[in-house]
Amino acid sequence: MSPRRIWSLLTALVLVNAAAARAQDSPYFVTYDHYLEEPGNLEIALANTSGMPRGGHPTYLAPWLELEYGVKGWWTTELYLEGVSARGDGSGFSGWRWENRFRPLRSEHRINPVLYVEYESINEASRIQKEIVGAGPLSFEPIADLRQEHMHELETKLILSSAISGWNVSENVTFEKNLTEDEGLEFGYSVGVSRSLGGLASGISCRFCRETLVAGVELFGGLGTSHDYTLRETRHYLAPVVAWRVSDRSTLKASTGFGLTEASDRYLLRVGWSYELSLRGRR
Amino acid sequence: MRAILAAVIVVYASLVVATAQVRERDNGWMVPPNASAKQNPLANRPDAAAGGAKLFQERCATCHGADARGTEDAPDLSQADVQAQTDGALFWKISTGNSRSGMPAFSFLPELQRWQLVLHLRQR
Numbered sequence: 001m002s003p004r005r006i007w008s009l010l011t012a013l014v015l016v017n018a019a020a021a022r023a024q025d026s027p028y029f030v031t032y033d034h035y036l037e038e039p040g041n042l043e044i045a046l047a048n049t050s051g052m053p054r055g056g057h058p059t060y061l062a063p064w065l066e067l068e069y070g071v072k073g074w075w076t077t078e079l080y081l082e083g084v085s086a087r088g089d090g091s092g093f094s095g096w097r098w099e100n101r102f103r104p105l106r107s108e109h110r111i112n113p114v115l116y117v118e119y120e121s122i123n124e125a126s127r128i129q130k131e132i133v134g135a136g137p138l139s140f141e142p143i144a145d146l147r148q149e150h151m152h153e154l155e156t157k158l159i160l161s162s163a164i165s166g167w168n169v170s171e172n173v174t175f176e177k178n179l180t181e182d183e184g185l186e187f188g189y190s191v192g193v194s195r196s197l198g199g200l201a202s203g204i205s206c207r208f209c210r211e212t213l214v215a216g217v218e219l220f221g222g223l224g225t226s227h228d229y230t231l232r233e234t235r236h237y238l239a240p241v242v243a244w245r246v247s248d249r250s251t252l253k254a255s256t257g258f259g260l261t262e263a264s265d266r267y268l269l270r271v272g273w274s275y276e277l278s279l280r281g282r283r
Numbered sequence: 284m285r286a287i288l289a290a291v292i293v294v295y296a297s298l299v300v301a302t303a304q305v306r307e308r309d310n311g312w313m314v315p316p317n318a319s320a321k322q323n324p325l326a327n328r329p330d331a332a333a334g335g336a337k338l339f340q341e342r343c344a345t346c347h348g349a350d351a352r353g354t355e356d357a358p359d360l361s362q363a364d365v366q367a368q369t370d371g372a373l374f375w376k377i378s379t380g381n382s383r384s385g386m387p388a389f390s391f392l393p394e395l396q397r398w399q400l401v402l403h404l405r406q407r
Contacts, residue, residue: 025391038346039385040356073382107312108379108388163378163390200325200395203333211396248341278345280356 026168027243027253029270030131030220031192033170034112034161036103037070040280047272049128053265057140060086062094062127066274074103084125090143095122095151097130101159108163116157116172124149129268131155132222133176134186135233137263152179167195168216184227190220194241212245218255221264235264250275309384314372321371325398335403338396342389351404357386360404373401 026033029047037043045066052059064082071077078099085091099118124139125146133155139146154177161170174188194216201211221236239257246252250273257268325331340349346357353359365373377397380388389397 038387073385103382106383166393196393201334201338
């Protein structure tokens, strides 16, 4: 069976089983909050990171596909497929990731912990930068060469998130271990603040109004490695983010990341669209 | 590429099987007394219920049903034991959710919108 036919079959399977589901509102690209996917819901997301590096290196695109599923109220699992393309260089598949998030507490508290575990089978050409760890700038060798260098990595995060008077405040600490080479433990962080722009909801349906918008900002970067406990040559970004709930099922979000250090790219532009389905098949 | 597609099919099939789960009622889901005592600031604003009805359709109807009478996934919100709870208790449950029973937390909604949902539930 050709890949095209398989994708068509998959799409048909999803649509047959789908019913309307609410869309989640998080505007972040890097930071995780404590809201997990609803049990039985599948979120399909397409997103892209466009990087504009310093030093005359070519701009690049790093698209990814995300399938996020709520297994239980306390467990969300996610599969990523990612690619890369650079102007005048080349393009190709850069790997896949399998992520799991666990919420240990039943109800919400002042600070809500979530445990995150991810396995990554990627290559050195990966540039989606869903997290930034360790130190050093991105490698700008030819993409074809970078794709030959495979990595198996294990990543864990401690996610702490709070809902404070309509604001979301989230802090993530990341630990990553390359299972292929001894690079020690790599560390990273991300902090996000956001809020819905809506107040009292109107009784009429509106597509583009304050109550469908969420805005915020996130700060993220690397914190060195266990081999070198310094912040030298680490990458850091400050990124305003905005999410627009286009419909009950779909959300569009965008951010502009400003590189704060010499090792960082000058800008990271991100855009993402997600569509949420209930596989329970009920309205 | 073929291996990845095969993996995606296996994952998808597993998910469909897993969705056969039924959400269970959690009788240990206790509301703190101070939360239960909170008054709905929109209690004298029946006009705000229309917004609550819209929010209910957007956020809650998938599980609780368009008429809030429940589905196999979530309980009937017009039942006496739900309606006997205070506004503050319903607000707390909407806000904090219950990860064991599968009820999501809606604290990301502005506070007034959560009170609008409570207002709407009172009309069931």
